[in-house]
Amino acid sequence: MTDNPRTETEHETVVRAPADTVYALIADVTTWPQTFPPTVHAEVLERDGDSELIRLWATANATAKTWTSRRAHDPAHRTVTFRQERSQHPVGTMGGAWIVEPLSAHTCRVRLLHDFTAATDDPADLDWIQQAVDRNSASELAALTSAAEAAGTDELLTFDDTVTVEGSGKDVYDFLNEAQLWKERLPHVARVTLDEDEPGLQILEMDTLTKDGSRHTTRSVRVCAAATSIVYKQIVLPALMTLHTGRWSIEDLDDGRIAVTSRHTVRINTDNIAAVLGADATVETARTFVRTALSGNSLATLHLAKTHAEDLAAGRKRP
Template sequence: MTTTSAVRETEHEISVAAPAERVYALIADVEGWPEVFPPTVHAECVERDGDAEVIRLWATANGTAKTWTSRRRHDPERMSVSFRQERSQHPVGGMGGQWVVEPVSDSECRVRLLHDFFAASDDPADLEWISRAVDRNSESELRALRTSAEPTGSDRLITFDDTVSVDGSAKDVYDFLNEAQLWSERLPHVARVSLEEETPGLQILEMDTTTKDGRVHTTRSVRVCRPFTSIVYKQIVLPALMTLHTGRWLIEERDGGGVTVTSRHTVRINTARITEVLGEDADLATAQEFVRKALSGNSLATLGLAKAYAERDDGRRAAS
């Protein structure tokens, strides 16, 4: 049984060259967190009542994938958001804290991130594991918050979709996309694949993919899988040209039968490596188009094979 003496408190802070209102808005908008905070894979508001809300987060911690539910309360006047986990995941026994945005001037503010937490067991190693995760994630999140809030001169975020219609069932399409451990056998552009799934529906997927020019890229993603409607993912090991890549597979029932399947990508280009990867003449637009074509090409290949798999299985059942 954990006692109050085992509760640990931490505080991290950072200065941001941006108006406090802008920074507070990024903290308050939890559904935008995957594009702001590196550890956050997916975030949803489950319920909202005035300034109170229940959110569910999927994130990485010390290299592992975790999910939990928290209750948050917004205080726009103080520009603070308090939070308390309702359902923590081992080894965390309980955790809460607060974001506080303090204006320094019209164009600068200080952000403090406070945590209090205890372990689910009396093992000191568990408390140390949580402390390392809180330190690492807090520092990463504050740096990322500053990067997102401060003006950069160009918006490097792009989003694009690819969609196919499938005369088959949502389950068959979902199974094809969910069973990524089989992709090296099913997808010609996947040379190697490794899939971990300690928590049902929460996967860590590592792949070696081959481009048309023969280059091999290793990526590692965390995936949140929802039968039979969606798979949301975020790459935590990225190719050189990207600093952010989130995506989702969306499966939607069609009136009259069949499904529509969409692959959606959101990408931020790593401007510091454009010329290194694409040559001296390349610019941001060149890199965005290169990445869009590469990702769309792989997505359309996967969608085409998922379509063939679902329609073939549907046909087999109809003939049996």
């Protein structure tokens, strides 16, 4: 426990949506990657009534961080309080609350409170935390407003692609995890950089080639669970998307093979459809275009991972 002084902050916004709708978005942390830009991945580790222990992976000041928090829900008063149990440097302690206050049947105020201390007495650490809290709070409140006000009309596009492999799941995982090698391994990747300051938490940037020869730069944060899954969220997106999250998952099948699945969840950027696809393009045109492009790249990667793993398996069987 740090003895450094505690700082308290408060950010708020007014949302043109019922308080219960807003509270539901805050309470269900598993939807946060689709709601809040800083959140990459979220898991509920424990739940006991209105108390839960969660783990979050998120960006803060353009860096990737992970921590665990204990949250207490009070549905009657529409509040969720939180306290980090395991923080990451430079944070010493961090806690706060989400408070949703009805203003009318269709409008509410959301207050986001934080209190925190730095892990050291270096003023730069406290300044880093203050900037991260201010930026993320503003981003989260704006996104919460958009999500709540669009409730029932905002459609996400989710789809899967799967291949079966007669080989080792670890070999497939290694192929997907070692993205720094993708320029040599994947024909649609023109440039790639991979940073992994903490094991299992990666920042991947790459230039991807499309069939017409154009190049798109993306930047993703990836959460890697050894030999089972890689969850990611793009934080620099192509023009046709405002959201792109994904998961590579590896599952053992009863017949001894493994199933490898790529899942994408996308929100279309409707403001850019005409500029990218032409004046006559519709939302459905954009959804089809995005799905075709992402599935094409995913299946190419999956089939190359399959070949890689099966070649290694065959090599191990040779006398």
